[in-house]
Amino acid sequence: MRSITGTIHWGIIGCGDVCEVKSGPAFNKVSHSRLAAVMRRDLSKAEDYAKRHQVSKFYSDADALINDAEVNAIYIATPPSSHEAYTQAALKAGKPVYVEKPVTLDAASCERMIGYAREYNNKVSVAHYRRGLPLFRKVKELIHEGAIGQARLVTLRTLQPPASKIVTQTRDNWRIKPEISGGGLFHDLSPHQLDILYWIFGKPREVYGRSLNQSKQYEAPDFTMVEAVYDQHVAMNGVWAFNVSEKATEDLCEIIGDKGKLQFSFFRQSTITLVTDAGTESLEMEYPVNIQHPMIEAVTKFFRGEGPNPCSLEEALEVMKMMDQASKR
Structure with missing residues (x-):
């Protein structure tokens, strides 16, 4: 594979x-x-971004950018419905790809992307960038060094009102259009969470899920439940609801072991609470100004042949399979 x-x-x-x-x-x-x-696609907005960020070139056509002789790597930051096509085009042009999450619309599409990477013998990394953040690296370290003993249960609660503050708001609101996003707001947020659990515990042995459209405010589901079992019989129970009262808002993950537990937020706070027989300890972490900075650094090293792939398409496929199961596809 070329570097x-x-x-x-x-x-x-x-x-x-x-x-x-x-x-x-x-x-x-x-x-x-x-x-x-x-x-x-809007050339004036591309030009505005380029001027504000001191970028010398701007386009309204993706093929023109992909075929720019100076550009030798592509970052795909469009909605998921176009990820597969742009990945294929970039790889065909001989350029490695860093693609946003969710990696694409469903597992079948991700499998095709894996095929393109093999066909064109080039590299693809997925922007599951929370792997590079100090908070989640510390959580993984604590779990693997046995700070809470043997992990038994992971509970994950993402409860948000319809106008969630942890979801990026856009005028076209594409995140609740399944043909563009792959589902609803679950598809926007859960890839971060499910990927971190995969990164810590490995591929789940069993996955069960269910999605509902409880409030009927839009076409996509607004409520999802996922249950999974990982190696060593670690059980996970997750709930995502985007239709609750503002006062019921919650963003909490608990990893419970036979000697203690960890509590942390995926999106709003940067504190880990460690509870053991020795007492309760709060570990304060910091997020970088540009939250993808550590991941982009790792991807750059990978593309230059100086380090491993920080998140492969094959790993992203496992997360996509869990999301498909929750959506019953």
Whole structure:
């Protein structure tokens, strides 16, 4: 599988909200990395982004960006419905791909993307970027060093009102259009959570799920339940509801073991609470200004042949399978 020699000159397809702070600026903060071009269907918005972020080239056509001779790696930050097609086009052009989560619409699409990467003998990384954050790296460390003994149960509660503050709001609200997002708000948030559990506990042995449209405010489901069993009989119970009262808002994960438990938030706070017989300890973590910075650094090293893939399509496929099971596809 080929590696890039020298500086990676990134091209972004879809320089929207995610690219403003979370990811875009980080490409110029990583060694051997430079943001060379951006694309958005609205050329004036692409130009505006380019001027504000000191990017020399901007396009309204994805193929033009992909075929720019200066650009040698592609970051796909569009909604999921176009991830597969853009990944195939970029790989065919000989350029490695960093693709946003959810990786695509469903597991079958992800399997085709794996096929493209093999066909064109090139690299793809998935933006499950919470793997690179200190909070989740510490959680994994505590679990593996036995801070709470043998893990027994993971409970995950993501309860949000319809106008959730942890979901990026856009005018077209594509996240609740299944043909674009793959489902509803569960498809927007759960990839982060399910991936971290996969990263810590491995591939689940069993997965059960159910989605409902309780409030009928839009076409997509607004309530999802997932149960899973990992190795060593670690059980997981997760609930995602996007139709509750503001006063019922919750973003909490508990990992309970035979000698204690861990509590943390996926989206709103950066504190880990460790409870054992020795007492309760709060571990304060920090998020980087550009939350994808650590992941982009790792992806850059991978594309240059200097490190492992921080999140492969094969790993993202396991998360996609869990999401499909919850959606009964």
